Amino acid sequence: xxxxxxxxxxxxxxxxxxxxxxxxxxxxxxxxxxxxxxxxxxxxxxxxxxxxxxxxxxxxxxxxxxxxxxxxxxxxxxxxxxxxxxxxxxxxxxxxxxxxxxxxxxxxxxxxxxxxxxxxxxxxxxxxxxxxxxxxxxxxxxxxxxxxxxxxxxxxxxxxxxxxxxxxxxxxxxxxxxxxxxxxxxxxxxxxxxxxxxxxxxx
Amino acid sequence: xxxxxxxxxxxxxxxxxxxxxxxxxxxxxxxxxxxxxxxxxxxxxxxxxxxxxxxxxxxxxxxxxxxxxxxxxxxxxxxxxxxxxxxxxxxxxxxxxxxxxxxxxxxxxxxxxxxxxxxxxxxxxxxxxxxxxxxxxxxxxxxxxxxxxxxxxxxxxxxxxxxxxxxxxxxxxxxxxxxxxxxxxxxxxxxxxxxxxxxxxxxxxxxxxxxxxxxxxxxxxxxxxxxxxxxxxxxxxxxxxxxxxxxxxxxxxxxxxxxxxxxxxxxxxxxxxxxxxx
Numbered sequence: 077x078x079x080x081x082x083x084x085x086x087x088x089x090x091x092x093x094x095x096x097x098x099x100x101x102x103x104x105x106x107x108x109x110x111x112x113x114x115x116x117x118x119x120x121x122x123x124x125x126x127x128x129x130x131x132x133x134x135x136x137x138x139x140x141x142x143x144x145x146x147x148x149x150x151x152x153x154x155x156x157x158x159x160x161x162x163x164x165x166x167x168x169x170x171x172x173x174x175x176x177x178x179x180x181x182x183x184x185x186x187x188x189x190x191x192x193x194x195x196x197x198x199x200x201x202x203x204x205x206x207x208x209x210x211x212x213x214x215x216x217x218x219x220x221x222x223x224x225x226x227x228x229x230x231x232x233x234x235x236x237x238x239x240x241x242x243x244x245x246x247x248x249x250x251x252x253x254x255x256x257x258x259x260x261x262x263x264x265x266x267x268x269x270x271x272x273x274x275x276x277x278x279x
Numbered sequence: 280x281x282x283x284x285x286x287x288x289x290x291x292x293x294x295x296x297x298x299x300x301x302x303x304x305x306x307x308x309x310x311x312x313x314x315x316x317x318x319x320x321x322x323x324x325x326x327x328x329x330x331x332x333x334x335x336x337x338x339x340x341x342x343x344x345x346x347x348x349x350x351x352x353x354x355x356x357x358x359x360x361x362x363x364x365x366x367x368x369x370x371x372x373x374x375x376x377x378x379x380x381x382x383x384x385x386x387x388x389x390x391x392x393x394x395x396x397x398x399x400x401x402x403x404x405x406x407x408x409x410x411x412x413x414x415x416x417x418x419x420x421x422x423x424x425x426x427x428x429x430x431x432x433x434x435x436x437x438x439x440x441x442x443x444x445x446x447x448x449x450x451x452x453x454x455x456x457x458x459x460x461x462x463x464x465x466x467x468x469x470x471x472x473x474x475x476x477x478x479x480x481x482x483x484x485x486x487x488x489x490x491x492x493x494x495x496x497x498x499x500x501x502x503x504x505x506x507x508x509x510x511x512x513x514x515x516x517x518x519x520x521x522x523x524x525x526x527x528x529x530x531x532x533x534x535x536x537x538x539x540x541x542x543x544x545x546x547x548x549x550x551x552x553x554x555x556x557x
Binding site for chain 1 (some may be wrong): 281282283285286288290291293295297298300301302306307308309310312313316329355358359361363365366368374375377378380381384386387389392393395396400403426427430451459481484485486487489490491507508509512515520523524527530531534535537538541
C-alpha cells in the first residue's frame with residue numbers, strides 16, 4: 077500500500093552503533109521505560125486503589141479487633157447481612173441457569189437476530205443502577221403495573237397474604253420507607269457541606 | 280431462509296425460549312415500563328424536565344467527569360495493562376488480582392474510603408491541601424470516584440489485546456531501523472486501537488451510570504456537584520415518578536448509543552482481522 081511505502085521511506089536511518097544492540101531488550105532506554113511504566117502503574121494504583129482499601133481496614137479496626145467483632149452483635153447489622161446473603165443465594169442460581177441457557181443458545185446455534193440478543197444481554201451493564209432500581213418501582217410499586225394487582229389479591233389470605241404483603245412492601249413501600257432516612261442523610265450531608273464552606277470562608 | 284441453521288445439537292428451543300422469556304421479564308418489561316411512564320407525560324412537560332437548568336448542570340458533570348475518568352483510564356489502563364503483560368516484578372500477580380477490586384467492593388464503600396483518603400485531613404488530601412487542590416466534595420472528587428470504579432474495565436479490555444501482540448513484529452520493526460516511538464505508533468497502536476476504544480467506551484458507560492460511590496465524595500450541591508443519577512433519585516424522593524422516568528429515558532438512550540458504539544467497534548475489529556488474514 078502506498079501509505080505504508082512512504083512511511084517506510086521516511087524511516088530514520090539506522091545508526092552504526094545500533095548494530096550491536098538486540099531489539100527491544102537490555103538497552104538502557106528499555107530499562108528506563110520499564111522502570112517508568114512500573115512506577116507509574118504502581119503509584120496510580122496505590123493512590124486510587126490501595127490507599128482507599130487500606131483506609132477501609134484502618135477504619136474498621138481503629139478501635140481494636142474486639143470492637144470490630146462487637147459491631148456484629150448489632151441486630152440491624154445481622155439483619156442486613158442476612159438479607160444480603162439471602163438475596164445473593166436467590167439471584168446467583170437464577171442467573172447461573174439463565175447464563176447456561178443463553179450461552180448454549182448463543183454458542184451452539186446460528187440464528188437470525190443473534191447480535192440483537194447479545195446486545196440485549198449486555199444492556200444491564202450499560203444501564204445505571206439507579207434506573208434498574210426505578211423500573212422495578214414502576215412495575216411493583218403501589219402505583220405500578222402490578223402493585224395494584226398485588227394489593228387486590230392481598231385481602232384475607234392469612235399467612236400467605238402476610239408473606240405477599242411483606243414481599244410487596246419490600247419492593248414498593250419499603251423503598252419509600254428506606255428512602256426517607258436516605259433523603260434525611262442527603263440533607264444532613266448538604267448541611268454539613270454548607271457549614272464546612274462557611275467555616276472555610278471564615279478562616 | 281429459515282430462522283436458524285440446522286444443527287445436530289439438541290436444546291435450541293428450550294434454551295432460546297428460556298433466554299428470551301427471562302430477558303423479556305427481567306430487562307425488556309421493566310424498561311418498557313420506564314419508557315411508558317415517560318411517554319405518559321406531555322411533550323412540553325418532558326422537555327421542561329429534561330432541559331431544566333439543574334438537569335443540564337447534572338448532564339454536564341455526569342458526562343464531563345465520565346469522559347475525563349474514561350480518558351484517565353485510557354492512559355493509565357494502557358500503562359497498567361502493559362506493565363502487567365510485559366514486565367516481571369515482585370507482586371505482579373497480586374496487583375493483577377487487585378485490579379478487579381472495584382468490581383467486588385460495594386461502590387458505597389469505595390466512595391466513603393476515597394472521601395476519607397482525599398478529605399482535607401486524609402492520607403493524601405493533607406498533602407494536596409497546601410497546594411490549593413481540594414478533591415473531596417468537588418468535581419475532582421467525582422472524577423476520581425468514577426476513575427476508580429471504571430478502571431478494571433479498561434485494564435481488562437486491553438490485557439488480551441496486548442497479550443496477542445506479536446513481539447516478532449516489534450523486533451522486525453526495530454531490526455529495520457524503526458525507533459521505539461515509531462514502532463509504538465505504527466505497529467503497537469494500530470493493533471490495540473480497537474481494544475483501547477472498547478475499554479474507553481466501557482469505562483464511560485460504567486461511569487455515567489454510577490451512583491453509590493459518587494454521592495459520598497461529591498457533596499451533592501445542585502448545579503455544581505450533582506450527577507444525573509442523583510437527580511433521578513431526588514425526583515423519586517419527591518414521588519415525581521414521571522420526572523424521574525423522563526431523566527431515566529435520556530440516560531437509557533445514552534446507554535443504547537454506547538452499546539451500539541461498542542458493537543460497531545467490535546465489528547470493525549473483526550473486519551480488520553479478516554482482512555489481515557487474507
